[in-house]
Amino acid sequence: MPRIIKIHEKPEDNSDITISLGRTKKRVTSDAGLHYKTSASALFLREMVRTVKQASRRHTGKHRFVRNASEASQRVIVKSRIVRHISAKNGLKSLQDHCSYFTRKGVEGIDQNQPKIYNKAGSLDADLLDEWQQKAAGDRHHFRFIVSPENSQNLDLTSYTRDLVAQLESDLGTRLDSLAVNHFNTDTPHAHIIIRGVSEDGKDLVISRDYIANGVRNRAREIANEHLGLRTELEIKNGITREIARxxxxxxxxxxxxxxxxxxxxxxxxxxxxxxxxxxxxxxxxxxxxxxxxxxxxxxxxxxxxxxxxxxxxxxxTLRELGMKNDIIKTMHQSLSVGNNQEKQIFDPQHTDRQSITGVVVASGLADELHDKKYLVVSATDNRVYYVPLSQKAETPGREAKPGAIVTVSISGRTEELRVSDQKILELAAANDGIYSREKHRLQVNKYRLPEGVTVEKYLENYHKRLQALERRGVVKRVGENSWSIPADLQIHLQEHGEKHLKVTLESAADLDAQITSTTPTWLDRELAAGRVPCGDFSGSSFNQELNRAKERRIETLLHLGIASKTAQGITLKRDFLEKLNKSLLQKDMKTAPIDKDRER
The missing domain is CATH 1.10.10 (Arc Repressor Mutant, subunit A)
Structure with missing residues (x-):
């Protein structure tokens, strides 16, 4: 519709003609004009803030593709973790440990070739990988993803992973420095992805929680659809039916x-x-x-x-614990020989009657691929096989047990000190007849003094989790939905009910066969010196029978070395046989040690 030009004539002065376009507007005074200019500035600033927020959203993935995919889409499991670097040294060790897990034995495919680490440009050799790790170690954090499509056996997993990373770059608005590797050691082949915590402009890469939790998975499903197409009705029904008895x-x-x-x-x-x-x-x-x-x-x-x-x-x-237990049983069966009839147990340090065990490490690995939580499978002298979950402090650095090593697994307690949250709980309980109440705690919280991004509910939830943990250990007692009875001597209760932890002592890094013929002191020698001589029963296939055979053969070696002798009562070990073996070790070290010319003169 064409715009209408209106002409208004003033009767007082025909020469003064005002021309306006469209609807007439009220004439404003100079003061009103200043107010109009201020409003325009405010609108401009609001628009700039909105644009900046939209740009920041593009770089964090917030509100981008977090809607659920359709029922017919390919199903993909995505696990994620953000790993923060306490220091460059800490970051480097974390990356090196995780990348060494990438290329460990047992994860190769049908071709039995060692898995290759790759990025969007191609494969990475050892030098390129080391260079990448050195750069990434200085970042504030890095991201880890495990991507496991349901029908990954029908996918070119490398091409699929590269397409997924390219889509993440598009969503986040920045190029990503990443690497990945494919693993084929499970029923469903999967890809491990590490993404550096910096964007292309060198700033910290921030990815929103909703995008990590939902967006990455739905993008992975979308790309799987592009590679494989949507699932048929039969595939959907079969996938659901398989879950009925799981x-x-x-x-x-x-x-x-x-x-x-x-x-x-x-x-x-x-x-x-x-x-x-x-x-x-x-x-x-x-x-x-x-x-x-x-x-x-x-x-x-x-x-x-x-x-x-x-x-x-x-x-x-209960179902999650059952799933974890079944995975552990499967791991134990894979690590044991066919026909092994030893009783299988999980070594739980919180068990009241749990005793220390000594045995040979049958297998080791990672129980949690994202968090690098390790485990050992130990065949012990009590004719049982134990699954031993390890914490970060269970082993001494530099003395980690490998398959074939002899270890002793024991339980150690830890004296626990009062935390800041415990002191606050005690303070609130003392003012309320020994009862901590979440509602009364809420009234005392000053939301303006909380850290940025922490709400009152989130702050109180941390106290709630702490009290639940103490309740499980029998330190406090729940008396209501959000209230607990707190003992006045909380610190003494913490010491009495302190959490127990595993301790793995490496008795010998050498296996039994290597110890039998050794000319230096071994763990077998310490066993013999303690009076634990071999018994006559060699039936069965447990570590106990293998140990008896090894002790018998070790005695033969000691006889050959002149350290033991045969008598009418049997084999007699000389009292100073360990001292002689240590002297032999010292002489061997002196021969191999570099000569100091000045010291020799």
């Missing part, structure tokens, strides 16, 4: 939990609704019923009335 927390369990939380009494109503539903809805209802019946067999769910079910409060925790 002893782990599954996608079906997550759906059942969501249904329960939406109900006022946490009930799951799977009765047939009036009217005929579509085939997909009915199939899902039948599968959910079958899953609930399986959970009922595990005493994790119950039918309160026909078609209406209720889950146990701890069903998720």
């Amino acid at each position: 002893q782990a927390f599954t996608h079906l369990d997550r759906e059942l939990k969501t249904i329960a939380t939406k109900s006022p009494d946490n009930a799951i109503d799977l009765r047939v609704a009036s009217g005929r539903g579509n085939g997909c809805t009915e199939f899902k209802r039948v599968v959910q019923l079958q899953r609930l019946k399986f959970l009922e067999s595990l005493q994790l769910a119950g039918e309160i009335k026909p078609g209406v079910w209720k889950l146990q409060e701890d069903f998720e925790k």
